[in-house]
Amino acid sequence: MKYKLEHACIRVMDLEKSLEFYRGALGLEEVRRKDFPEWKFTLVYLSDEDRNFEIELTYNYDPEKPYELGNGFSHFALTVVDLEGSHSAHKEAGYTVTDLKGLPGEKPMYYFVTDPDGYMIEIIRGGSL
Template sequence: MKYKLEHACIRVMDLDKSLEFYKKALSLEEVRRLDYPDYKFTLVYLSDEDKNFEIELTHNYNPEKPYEMGNGFSHFALTVSDLESSYEFHKNMGLEITALKGLPGEKPKYYFITDPDGYKMEIIRGDEL
């Protein structure tokens, strides 16, 4: 059997704020939206230009409190060809960002940013994969 990775779902508190983050910080685009007002939620699917994988943002109307991250999920990872320019771009956006990192004895090859709901995104130098 052949399987294809389709999407990952995360729940967000403020859909507009999350869309702004993913569109501006990561150049993802909205590929479809499904509104279910009778059930009080909206699904928004985002992808990169290759459309090989999607992040589904689930927005439940009027959540009472922020979602708990739990301790099992770690992060999403995205590659970029110019890590240093990407790092400066995200830093200048005022995002929560780590220092550039690498394994001991190696040049820096990744960093992390955090979305409005606390989900981590690892940004990896594309030529390192």
């Protein structure tokens, strides 16, 4: 049996702030939206231009307090050809970013940027995209 990755879902406190981050910081595009006012939530699906995988933002209307991210989820990862340029752009835009990092004994190959809800996004040096 063959399976294909479809999407990952995260809950967000402020849908507009999250959309601004994922569009502005990562260049993701909204591919569809489903509003359920009778159940008081909205689903927004974001993807890159290749549409291989989606992030589903779930916004429950008027959440009372921030979600607990837990200690099991670690991060999402995206690749970029110009790692240093991306890192600089994220820092200049005021996003929370780590220093460039590498695995022990390797040159820097990645860094993390944090979204408005505290989710970590790993940005990895990739080949041609």
